[in-house]
Amino acid sequence: xxxxxxxxxxxxxxxxxxxxxxxxxxxxxxxxxxxxxxxxxxxxxxxxxxxxxxxxxxxxxxxxxxxxxxxxxxxxxxxxxxxxxxxxxxxxxxxxxxxxxxxxxxxxxxxxxxxxxxxxxxxxxxxxxxxxxxxxxxxxxxxxxxxxxxxxxxxxxxxxxxxxxxxxxxxxxxxxxxxxxxxxxxxxxxxxxxxxxxxxxxxxxxxxxxxxxxxxxxxxxxxxxxxxxxxxxxxxxxxxxxxxxxxxxxxxxxxxxxxxxxxxxxxxxxxxxxxxxxxxxxxxxxxxxxxxxxxxxxxxxxxxxxxxxxxxxxxxxxxxxxxxxxxxxxxxxxxxxxxxxxxxxxxxxxxxxxxxxxxxxxxxxxxxxxxxxxxxxxxxxxxxxxxxxxxxxxxxxxxxxxxxxxxxxxxxxxxxxxxxxxxxxxxxxxxxxxxxxxxxxxxxxxxxxxxxxxxxxxxxxxxxxxxxxxxxxxx
Amino acid sequence: xxxxxxxxxxxxxxxxxxxxxxxxxxxxxxxxxxxxxxxxxxxxxxxxxxxxxxxxxxxxxxxxxxxxxxxxxxxxxxxxxxxxxxxxxxxxxxxxxxxxxxxxxxxxxxxxxxxxxxxxxxxxxxxxxxxxxxxxxxxxxxxxxxxxxxxxxxxxxxxxxxxxxxxxxxxxxxxxxxxxxxxxxxxxxxxxxxxxxxxxxxxxxxxxxxxxxxxxxxxxxxxxxxxxxxxxxxxxxxxxxxxxxxxxxxxxxxxxxxxxxxxxxxxxxxxxxxxxxxxxxxxxxxxxxxxxxxxxxxxxxxxxxxxxxxxxxxxxxxxxxxxxxxxxxxxxxxxxxxxxxxxxxxxxxxxxxxxxxxxxxxxxxxxxxxxxxxxxxxxxxxxxxxxxxxxxxxxxxxxxxxxxxxxxxxxxxxxxxxxxxxxxxxxxxxxxxxxxxxxxxxxxxxxxxxxxxxxxxxxxxxxxxxxxxxxxxxx
Numbered sequence: 001x002x003x004x005x006x007x008x009x010x011x012x013x014x015x016x017x018x019x020x021x022x023x024x025x026x027x028x029x030x031x032x033x034x035x036x037x038x039x040x041x042x043x044x045x046x047x048x049x050x051x052x053x054x055x056x057x058x059x060x061x062x063x064x065x066x067x068x069x070x071x072x073x074x075x076x077x078x079x080x081x082x083x084x085x086x087x088x089x090x091x092x093x094x095x096x097x098x099x100x101x102x103x104x105x106x107x108x109x110x111x112x113x114x115x116x117x118x119x120x121x122x123x124x125x126x127x128x129x130x131x132x133x134x135x136x137x138x139x140x141x142x143x144x145x146x147x148x149x150x151x152x153x154x155x156x157x158x159x160x161x162x163x164x165x166x167x168x169x170x171x172x173x174x175x176x177x178x179x180x181x182x183x184x185x186x187x188x189x190x191x192x193x194x195x196x197x198x199x200x201x202x203x204x205x206x207x208x209x210x211x212x213x214x215x216x217x218x219x220x221x222x223x224x225x226x227x228x229x230x231x232x233x234x235x236x237x238x239x240x241x242x243x244x245x246x247x248x249x250x251x252x253x254x255x256x257x258x259x260x261x262x263x264x265x266x267x268x269x270x271x272x273x274x275x276x277x278x279x280x281x282x283x284x285x286x287x288x289x290x291x292x293x294x295x296x297x298x299x300x301x302x303x304x305x306x307x308x309x310x311x312x313x314x315x316x317x318x319x320x321x322x323x324x325x326x327x328x329x330x331x332x333x334x335x336x337x338x339x340x341x342x343x344x345x346x347x348x349x350x351x352x353x354x355x356x357x358x359x360x361x362x363x364x365x366x367x368x369x370x371x372x373x374x375x376x377x378x379x380x381x382x383x384x385x386x387x388x389x390x391x392x393x394x395x396x397x398x399x400x401x402x403x404x405x406x407x408x409x410x411x412x413x414x415x416x417x418x419x420x421x422x423x424x425x426x427x428x429x430x431x432x433x434x435x436x437x438x439x440x441x442x443x444x445x446x447x448x449x450x451x452x453x454x455x456x457x458x459x460x461x462x463x464x465x466x467x468x469x470x471x472x473x474x475x
Numbered sequence: 476x477x478x479x480x481x482x483x484x485x486x487x488x489x490x491x492x493x494x495x496x497x498x499x500x501x502x503x504x505x506x507x508x509x510x511x512x513x514x515x516x517x518x519x520x521x522x523x524x525x526x527x528x529x530x531x532x533x534x535x536x537x538x539x540x541x542x543x544x545x546x547x548x549x550x551x552x553x554x555x556x557x558x559x560x561x562x563x564x565x566x567x568x569x570x571x572x573x574x575x576x577x578x579x580x581x582x583x584x585x586x587x588x589x590x591x592x593x594x595x596x597x598x599x600x601x602x603x604x605x606x607x608x609x610x611x612x613x614x615x616x617x618x619x620x621x622x623x624x625x626x627x628x629x630x631x632x633x634x635x636x637x638x639x640x641x642x643x644x645x646x647x648x649x650x651x652x653x654x655x656x657x658x659x660x661x662x663x664x665x666x667x668x669x670x671x672x673x674x675x676x677x678x679x680x681x682x683x684x685x686x687x688x689x690x691x692x693x694x695x696x697x698x699x700x701x702x703x704x705x706x707x708x709x710x711x712x713x714x715x716x717x718x719x720x721x722x723x724x725x726x727x728x729x730x731x732x733x734x735x736x737x738x739x740x741x742x743x744x745x746x747x748x749x750x751x752x753x754x755x756x757x758x759x760x761x762x763x764x765x766x767x768x769x770x771x772x773x774x775x776x777x778x779x780x781x782x783x784x785x786x787x788x789x790x791x792x793x794x795x796x797x798x799x800x801x802x803x804x805x806x807x808x809x810x811x812x813x814x815x816x817x818x819x820x821x822x823x824x825x826x827x828x829x830x831x832x833x834x835x836x837x838x839x840x841x842x843x844x845x846x847x848x849x850x851x852x853x854x855x856x857x858x859x860x861x862x863x864x865x866x867x868x869x870x871x872x873x874x875x876x877x878x879x880x881x882x883x884x885x886x887x888x889x890x891x892x893x894x895x896x897x898x899x900x901x902x903x904x905x906x907x908x909x910x911x912x913x914x915x916x917x918x919x920x921x922x923x924x925x926x927x928x929x930x931x932x933x934x935x936x937x938x939x940x941x942x943x944x945x946x947x948x949x950x
Contacts (some may be wrong), residue, residue, distance in 0.1 A: 107830070108723070109719060109723075109829070109830035110828045110829055110830050111722075111723065112828075153668065154668045154672075156666050156668075160665070160666055161665075165666055167672070168643075177918065177922065181918045182918070183916055183918040183919050183922065184916060184919075185919060187828070187894055187896075188828035188894055189826045189827070189828060189859060189894070189895060189896055189899070190635070190636075190826070190829065190858045190859055190860075191631050191635055191640055191826055191855070191858045191859070191860050191899040191900055192826055192896045192898075192899055193628065193629045193631075193679045193898050193899060193900055193901070193902055193903075194896040194897055194898050194903060194911070194914065194915065195903065195911070195915060195919065195920075195923050195941060196676060196679070196680055196684075196923045196926065196941075197629075197642070197675050197676060197678065197679055197680075198919065198922060198923065200672050200675040200676070201671060201672060201675070201676050203672065204668045204671070204672055205671055205672075209671075220726070221723070221726055244584060247586075248583070248584075248586070248696070251695070251696055251766060291726060292770070295767070295770065351664045351665070351666055351667055352664070353585045353587075353662070353663035353664060354584070354585055354665065355582070355584035355585050380666070383665045383666045384664060384665055384666070385665075385666050419662055419663055419664070420664060421662075421664055421667045421669040422669055423667075423668050423669050424664070424666040424667055424668060425666055425668055426668070427668055428668075428669060428670065436669070436670070439669065440669065440670060441658055441659060443652065443656045443657070443658040444658050444659075444660060444670065444673065445670075447652065447658065447673060447930060448670055448671045448673065450926075450929035450930060451671065451925075451926055451929060453929065454925035454926060454928065454929040455922060455925060466670060466671075
């Protein structure tokens with residue numbers, strides 16, 4: 001028995017009545033463009049219709065209609081997600097937020113900005129910087145991802161080690177509930193304990209608890225001085241071992257990134273650039289920022305001394321925009337590079353307590369050998385967040401899928417043993433649904449499901465995401 | 476019809492079987508001690524029995540029993556709350572967490588500490604400082620309050636302007652659900668988006684969603700240099716007006732507190748001490764901290780210059796422990812002082828967007844005059860969080876209750892108009908239940924109620940708190 005009904009011509013007519021005919025897409029080419037995000041092609045699944053509303057009221061009307069008709073709804077930002085969160089796996093309606101893309105208010109007095117979900121992250125960052133303000137969450141896809149997706153997935157990025165992740169900056173939300181009501185949560189208040197923290201419940205709920213229609217982000221002051229340090233190590237072990245000490249002794253570091261030689265070489269090839277010492281096993285990329293030039297240089301010097309003593313080959317200092325951009329371009333494009341250079345890749349997103357980083361790196365090498373799978377390793381090592389990215393090499397799709405599954409299962413077991421978890425910033429989405437019971441207590445899953453069911457009794461909003469039991473479209 | 480059943484002798488016997496006879500209290504004197512927190516006497520309500528479990532397993536057994544018997548349960552920490560959250564307004568069982576008071580683990584590598592809920596906040600702070608670590612949430616009652624209560628209420632305190640509130644430091648929880656299951660949420664992971672953010676849902680849920688049995692707090696590095704500045708102003712308006720500029724220009728300020736002359740004088744009288752310029756209308760108390768002495772002094776100098784130019788009478792610098800402690804003792808004891816000097820007081824806890832602080836201060840003076848009620852004003856002005864504290868003067872209890880209600884209703888309307896809210900760090904508890912619909916959207920209340928009902932189908936855990944509709948013990 002199907003849980004959901006198909007989208008009938010009558011439903012399409014009603015959708016046109018809500019958002020206007022030109023904002024309802026049904027052609028096969030259009031539907032194909034809304035059937036995948038940045039995960040593997042084999043996960044593609046087409047919607048029956050795509051609608052592009054312009055207001056919360058239109059979205060509320062769509063949700064009420066979808067409830068009446070028992071049609072599933074999948075919200076979508078820029079489609080840059082890495083867990084399949086925006087894929088309409090049960091078909092139905094895709095609501096694309098792309099037309100809701102206005103920066104509504106920059107409020108310098110309260111140091112807040114209010115935006116619609118379809119604003120591109122880098123556009124928002126530039127807009128607030130023009131007012132001397134700073135939104136610090138530096139997601140790799142900043143030039144294309146939408147802030148609404150950042151909030152839905154609670155995106156992390158490179159500067160989390162100092163500035164936290166998306167959720168830390170979200171103070172107000174407007175959203176449409178699964179049953180089609182508009183609600184405003186939080187606001188421009190730094191402290192507020194009036195009722196449950198629904199803002200942070202919705203942040204990271206991957207579009208399963210509501211469709212976000214406005215976001216108020218808190219901002220900070222833009223640091224005046226920024227230095228980036230690229231530090232090659234002959235030994236991966238030595239590089240990783242340094243991270244804990246750095247974290248304990250230096251408070252001002254705004255990024256501690258890690259790239260192994262497989263990752264570096266892929267980025268070099270893809271971007272056609274050369275980084276120094278690319279034959280080294282590991283590179284750390286460390287950012288220092290602050291309001292005073294002298295303090296930033298002093299911190300950089302301490303890092304320099306410490307790492308040279310610990311076996312670094314060299315410490316390259318990037319103190320100008322062009323060199324800094326070159327380093328970060330390499331770091332940000334690793335996933336893209338690996339995708340371009342292989343038929344199949346799987347960008348993973350594990351997290352372990354920071355003290356377990358060396359052990360996790362060791363186990364990853366061991367698992368890579370044991371499974372005969374090449375696994376480039378890079379990530380936000382300062383947060384304990386690594387992106388091991390198995391690549392297919394010469395495998396055909398079937399062999400790849402089988403070998404990958406075996407590797408992931410072993411990797412996630414190791415992650416669990418070390419007190420870690422299966423996703424730090426990409427989300428469970430569709431891709432990791434089946435691994436959730438491996439790491440999460442049954443009681444916790446039941447508590448989450450109880451909320452989902454209480455807010456979305458018909459289960460129509462982004463079905464098949466997060467929850468193992470809802471992984472299918474029929475009951 | 477009563478929703479709940481009375482605690483029968485049979486239930487008491489079963490409770491004794493669970494926690495041991497010596498940990499079940501039923502004498503009138505014992506019950507009286509568990510019938511109130513730090514709000515007004517008129518809110519006192521007695522439990523039928525008090526139990527003191529020692530483990531999550533015991534609490535789980537109590538919750539299962541309470542569900543079978545339909546007996547309400549109210550969890551209790553140190554009873555220092557300011558919203559009646561620990562008052563058993565429907566009678567039933569009080570679960571006191573006082574025996575669960577161990578610091579379980581200090582983990583310097585991950586910069587985390589794991590504790591039981593009955594640990595006194597200051598004890599935890601001192602224990603981690605011995606390892607060079609720092610828990611920065613500086614609640615006024617730090618020498619008596621329990622960390623479990625801090626988490627349940629999402630307590631704020633003086634350093635929130637730089638370091639955030641309790642919730643920002645909670646990374647792991649163990650709790651017993653309302654239906655008596657033990658669950659572990661979060662852990663020692665800096666970033667983790669695996670599933671909904673249940674940790675932050677439980678933080679600040681005022682004991683209505685579960686009973687917290689273990690907490691893992693993230694820690695930071697203790698700042699090496701701290702200065703406190705006391706700055707008297709002749710004009711309250713001038714003092715308040717300075718706060719916004721300071722917030723925008725100085726990132727290192729770890730506290731921006733405010734006290735009006737009524738508050739200062741009460742503290743002086745109560746503590747038998749004298750502060751300079753106590754005839755001034757307003758004082759700011761500003762803390763600067765940092766890792767480098769020079770930077771801290773430079774920031775203090777900038778504050779000094781700015782405020783002297785803006786009409787400060789003087790800037791007193793406290794750079795030693797004794798003087799610093801004197802200033803903070805005065806600030807921390809204002810609420811106690813007002814209570815000691817008046818028959819009745821009501822410590823309020825409003826928050827407005829920071830840009831509205833001057834307007835809110837103006838309106839409070841106006842409302843104070845209009846209602847003929849003396850309203851000492853102090854609080855965490857850097858967060859937009861003020862504690863207007865109406866005092867009874869010569870009023871009898873009945874007149875007081877009536878005049879207070881009229882004042883509060885007007886004050887909360889003003890708060891709402893300015894985009895603020897009714898509680899920033901004390902909680903709704905029982906005291907503010909009736910005002911919730913004044914400031915919160917019906918849809919949001921329904922979303923919160925849906926979660927409460929999904930997790931606690933019999934509504935037995937801390938009934939009558941937060942939700943207007945559950946304000947009674949009978950249906």
